Amino acid sequence: MRKMGVLFLALTMILLVGCAFAMEPIPQEDLKAGFVYVGPVGDGGWTYMHDQGRLDMEAAFPGLSSSFVESVPEGPDSSRVMETFARKGFQVVFATSFGYMDFVQEVAEKYPDTVFMHCSGYKKADNVGIYFGRMYQARYLSGLVAGSKTKSNIIGYVAAQPIPEVIRGINAFSLGVRKVNPAARIKVIWLFSWFDPGKEKEATKAFIDAGADVIAMHADSGATPQTAEEAGVYVVGYNNDMSRYAPTMHLTAPIWDWGMVYKHVAEQLVTGTWKSEDIWWGLKEGMVKLAPFGKDVPAEVKNMVDAESNRIISGSWDVFTGPIKDQDGKVKVPEGEIMSDADMLSMSWFVEGVEGEIPK
């Protein structure tokens, strides 16, 4: 019996050692990448931008092949999709939504030779890396533009869901607005939906009726810029350059470049240098940026945005550097301190100047 025990222990040891991730270079033409999308590629927003990144990667690595499965719910279905990729010999699987987090962990344990990259989560493993972008930096810059264009000092922010990612964006935007215009107030409407053009349109109209003269957004359709254009109100887009919906009123838009991460990971796999890491890139790396400015953005505003952008890129300052007060005037980040990444990722309060509530 004891012998069996020893044997079992030895086997376990071997298994454990075998689990430690070892990376061999994969020839480019053999590399297969699988993508799990939370929405349809046609959402024109979040998933659309991820798919643009996938196409960027394909273009940069001729011979590499990639596939995607779209509209995968953030539940047990997602692990089935990821398993299928792993079983079919895909060497890397990108899971592009927060809710896949635990399922990635589960599948990654079963397929230790496959690399998993999870977007916007916080759980890593030997063969699981995580990636996200510091969108708040681009949001801050777009806030500077919005703050310098408002005359009524009322800015509307059409927001999808009350989660830290969106709250962080609203706060960064508001800090930008109030840096140039301390009298401005930012009103928030929650849609409780990521994609509903009809509702996004009505929310925009509600802001315009309430006197807002610049509208910003965190939702996936182009309904907000379109409505703003019709009403002759300035708008800040999101996800991608939305100026086609608002040719004259579009000021700018904080936008994503996911292709950077996908190319980076492909490079690592081809050279055999991949290791589990935590990618959280920002303006410096170019993963988030601003869409081209509209015609009504004056040169001095552009210069100021450039200066602020350089300040962030240089690393001497970041958006959430104290002093930062919350809605009630309570100091949340003391003078001279920079908020930690962990605090940013779990943000659940509004900065001073934001009007509206975070539903509990």
Added chain:
Amino acid sequence: MDILIPILAAAVRSGTPILYATLGEILTEKSGVLNLGLEGIMLMGAFTGFAVSMYTGNPWIAIAASFLVGMIITSIHGFLCITMGANQVVSGLALTMAGTGASSLLGRNFIGETITGLGKMHLPFLSEIPFIGPILFDHDPLVYISYFLVLFMCFFLSFTKSGLSLRAVGDSPRSADSVGISVVRTRYFYTLIGGGIVAIGGAYMSVAYTKMWGDLMTAGRGWIAVALVIFAIWHPMRAAFGAYLFGGVEAFQLRLQAAGTTIPTPLLMMLPYILTITVLLVISIREGKGLIFEAPSSLGQPFYREERE
């Protein structure tokens, strides 16, 4: 008053797609056919409207095309349920899934495109009436057509021979058959027309309301319409009231948020659904007492001419 006008105008605007879908479904259900495929039909209507509008530049051709496509895809449901006597719930759900999938597949190349679409139409005299004008008559022509459709359907169902035949087929197909009304033909006709009207609701979303196309852009409005048919107890006038109530509650809660109030908005958003459940409850309590006569009593049951009851 100044606060009320934009909210009520918004109620009409955002209630219109739901109103079309509800009116279409009332026609279909009055004939005794239950069609749960509204969401799929609306999406196909929205896609067709957008695509045709983009190619022809003419919103009216686009709306006609949507109507046609709505009829064509509903004919699948008609064939399965009327000719084959299949389970109407299952067939309807299948239609929703098929319409959702097909529209997103076909619509892939239309993402991010823009169209001119249907603009506002000023009506002489009517648009100038104080209070009523800016609420009811400051919209695009599809909204005005929906008013007309409501009135026409009320008249049609209550005062015309065809309307009577339709109700007879839905209430008691056997009696209708015995007086020489073709149950199959009547059911086909109104199921298809109903499907076409539902598709116009979708086309309104893409051609008039938002002037864009995106996957799943109807965002559940087809399901709201299914509930509204019951809420309206199969009456076009109450359907209009219900659709504007749904639209109005949404417009109201968005404006409450813009004003920075602290009323929990999810609570407000539940209101129309709670009302629907209440109506369902009232119907089931009153059922059998002969008080609810608008509900087609053979709803969801296939009709076989040869069978005896």
